[in-house]
Amino acid sequence: MSKVIDVELRSLMKKFQNNIVVQDFNLQVEQGEFVSFLGPSGCGKTTTLNMIAGFLDPDGGDLLIKGQRMNGVPPYKRELGMVFQTYSLFPHMTVAENIAYGLKLRKISKSQIQERVGRVLDLVKLPHVADRYPKQLSGGQRQRIAIARALVIEPSLLLLDEPLSNLDAKLREELRDELKRLHQEIGVTTIFVTHDQEEALSLSDRIVVMNHGFIEQIGTPKDIYNRPASEFVHTFIGKTNRLEGEVAGHEGDSLIIQTIGGLLVEAKSANLMLLPGQKATVFIRPEKIRLSADTAPEGRNRANGQLKLSSFLGSYTECEVQANGHSISVKLQTVDKGVELVPGKAVSCSWDAEDVLVMPAERG
Template sequence: MEKKIDVELNAVRKTFGSNVVVDNFDLKIEQGECISFLGPSGCGKTTTLNMIAGFLDPDGGEISIKGKRMNGVPSNKRDLGMVFQTYSLFPHMTVAENVAYGLKLRKMPKAEIKDKVRKILELVKLPHVADRYPKQLSGGQRQRIAIARALVIEPSLLLLDEPLSNLDAKLREELRDELKRLHKETGVTTIFVTHDQEEALYLSDRIVVLDHGKVEQIGTPWDIYNRPASEFVHTFIGKSNRLPGTVRGSANGGMAVQTDAGFVLEAFADGRTFTTGESVVAYVRPEKIRLTESGALADTVRAAGTIRQLSFLGSFVECEVEVGSALVTVRMQMQDGLADYTAGRQVGLTWNPKDVFVFPRKEQ
């Protein structure tokens, strides 16, 4: 059964003076989806969220929520909840009063308000702080209360504007888990704005990657990471080894790239067309590379080099290998035998050509 479309953006555009902040944005969000707007500062993600919320009017295009045109409709008439990175709780109100605020504005009976506040505080696992004031809560607790206040009105759409950015790493991870649980339990359609790729990959059903006001790619987290539509998407999401070079010709159903570093790299074109002699940039992610003995069979080793540095990062180790004139980063999960790899050791590197992405080299 085809899902309903909760939010639709059709050729939405926003400018500030001569600066085009959002350019021709098209998007359909299904009921119950969690969508992330991901990109660097200034890419247009928060501006787009503010247009959906009704805080800004688009200069062109149309925004619809639940099939109704929203252009010109004030924010308080859009049936949405919003959570900001700064919590925005009323300091003079208790937690229960903060959460109840939106319900009181809707003139709901007191008994019903009390029941809804109790249930939503249980949902965010904070029923014991109902009588406290915001200043008596930790940062993580305050943000969960802000989320509870947005959810208690049972909005058709939840908007989250970088809600985890003010928290330390451990709290951010805990609240990220909490957001995923809450989305699963409530089923509310959610738009999540972030510049943090891990948050977007973890929380989203789909991700919209933005750059300079334009949509670079819309896809599932798996597609965004493993099938990037552009060089920008590939380099913005995750870490990768950048290896400029020249197309030497075809090889084993793909192509061979003579890298500037001095070794040949096999890659699949992945639907792109390149010509022999074309200047390109090849990328291979650190976790897609494996270290082998330097004397391994020639057909299994893609390149050979010398370990220059190892960095212990908990569950994995990052290893820098000098290959020709390039330093190639390899990321390895902790396992037996890893201690045998030390600085100065000669090693072979191997990877699947399907894991190598090639893009035309741009003028610097």
């Protein structure tokens, strides 16, 4: 069966005055897919979403929804549900009236409206708040109602602009799981904007990583995490160790890098186009590093040093090791026994060649 493309952005561009804020944006979103736009504040996420919704007109390129060119088509003709970044429900309407609003505009019968409002309230697990006013709800409940209101029109496309950003950490996580469940249940094509890596990783089929109005990478969460296309993507998506050095040579499918601190790092399946003598940067995620108390002679992918800091964070412990002039972060599962994490202790860090990422040093 061939794939159905619900949304297509072709070289989309947007500028405000002379300032280009979205550029050369190309993306195809399949029917039923959950795609996230992830990037730092100001990178153009809301602007791009607003072009898809029809609140902004592109200054270049084409936008297609279900194969139809949509440039210039007003939002209400696009059959989409949207939850805005700074959205408030209509304060003078009850929850049920808020949700029913879009259905009334569509001239749907009273009994139908009642049934559909009841159904989406069940879906977001808030059937008991139908008669309350927004100010009588918690922040999390309000966001769930905003989502219910977007879903009730049975949109062919759901657009969510940081719907969880104003909630505290625990509630965020709860609602995140709920969004995931909702998407699995109803399968509506969804575009979700966030600057939170974890949210994007946990919810998405694919992530579009954006930076300064450009797409840095499009890929599955695993691709983005394990095979980042750029240093920006790698560092934006999680904590990492960054060691500068230069290429010492090749060995089979391994690349050997000597760091400025004198460590020898072996990387498997690295970019073998890097030439001996070329400046390169090595990245190793903290959770890929092991700590041991035995300080056998230093070798490849092994650094002896001193434990500087350890912070117990419940399910894991974060350590900082000073070795060869490098400060190395290590993330240990708290179940790990073995090394006693006393600052000042001599320890050895080691990692696997498969877990090393190498990129040519950025110029400048």
